[in-house]
Amino acid sequence: MTYGCLKRQTENQLQGLSMYPLTNYTFGTKEPLFERDSSVPARFQRMKNEFDKIGMRHSVEGVLLVHEHGLPHLLLLQLGTTFFKLPGGELNAGEDEVEGLKRLMAEILGRQDGIKQEWIIEDIVGRWWRPNFEPPQYPYIPPHITKPKEHKKLFLVQLPEKALFAVPKNYKLVAAPLFELYDNAQGYGPIISSLPQALSRFCFIYL
Numbered sequence: 001m002t003y004g005c006l007k008r009q010t011e012n013q014l015q016g017l018s019m020y021p022l023t024n025y026t027f028g029t030k031e032p033l034f035e036r037d038s039s040v041p042a043r044f045q046r047m048k049n050e051f052d053k054i055g056m057r058h059s060v061e062g063v064l065l066v067h068e069h070g071l072p073h074l075l076l077l078q079l080g081t082t083f084f085k086l087p088g089g090e091l092n093a094g095e096d097e098v099e100g101l102k103r104l105m106a107e108i109l110g111r112q113d114g115i116k117q118e119w120i121i122e123d124i125v126g127r128w129w130r131p132n133f134e135p136p137q138y139p140y141i142p143p144h145i146t147k148p149k150e151h152k153k154l155f156l157v158q159l160p161e162k163a164l165f166a167v168p169k170n171y172k173l174v175a176a177p178l179f180e181l182y183d184n185a186q187g188y189g190p191i192i193s194s195l196p197q198a199l200s201r202f203c204f205i206y207l
Contacts, residue, residue, distance in 0.1 A: 015123075015201065015203065016203045017156070017202035017203065017204055017205060018158065018205045018207055019065050019066055019067045019072060019159075019204060019205065019207065020159060020160075020162075020207050021066065021067060021068065021206075022066040022067070022068040022073060022175050023068075024161060025066065025163055025164070025165060026164045026165070027167055028111075028112075028164060028165070028166045028167070029167055029169050030167070030168055030169070031168065032170035033107070033168035033170065045133075047133055051133075051149055056148055056150060056151055057130075057150040058090070058097070058150075058151055058152075059088065059089060059091065059150060059151070059153070060097050060100055060101040061085075061086035061087065061089075061154050062086060062087050062104075062119075062121075062154075062157040063125055063126075063156050063157060063199075064157050064159055065156075065159070066159065067204075067206045068177075071177050071178070071179070072177070072199075072204050073177050074176050074177075074178060074181060074192070074195060075087075075173060075174070075175055076175075076176050076188075076192065077171045077173060078172040078174050079170065079171055082187075084174075084187075084189070086154065087104065087108045088101060088104050089104045089108075097153060097155075101119070101155055101157075102121065109166060109167065111164050111165075111166050112166050115164075117163060119157055120159075121155050121157055121158075122155065122156045122157070123155070123156045124155055125156050125195070126139065126152075126153070126191065126195070126198050127152070127154070128151075128153075128191055129141050129150065129152070130148060130149045130152070131145040131149065132145075137152065176188070178195070178196045179196070181193050181196055182197075
């Protein structure tokens with residue numbers, strides 16, 4: 001067992017985050033999983049229509065970590081050659097955040113052989129708001145915005161020691177080292193590129 005922080009840090013000072021090797025996990029495939037909207041404009045039009053009926057959209061995403069070559073890696077879904085996202089999505093109206101994320105994780109990465117994967121949802125590691133029906137999101141509510149259009153929460157997901165993930169055929173599941181994500185909004189977007197800073201409060205424990 002090795003630690004990605006100074007051993008003199010006590011448990012009360014720095015929370016431990018356990019990670020297992022990438023080689024512990026098996027990756028299969030399943031039928032493609034397509035977005036609900038055919039285009040970006042269609043997505044924001046649906047968001048606008050729903051906002052008029054039920055108000056602000058609530059979304060959740062999972063932060064899944066493994067280690068390889070002694071370095072922490074984040075599991076990301078890759079679509080095409082340049083688009084990366086965290087597993088997760090929209091909550092149903094009135095749906096509990098943790099239960100909703102478990103449902104979404106099962107839909108996106110759950111096995112197809114009838115064996116249920118238990119998802120352990122832990123700390124919130126990020127909160128982002130979308131002020132308008134447009135792509136930009138911020139880790140705060142801009143002062144002139146009284147009615148944000150979407151609130152997104154990022155939850156740390158504690159992976160078991162071993163697991164099988166079934167990845168939709170139109171995606172790849174990739175492990176990106178945190179050093180590659182850091183300050184790389186151009187490659188990964190502002191939310192994913194902010195995660196190295198957000199996760200720095202944890203003591204990485206490589207099992």
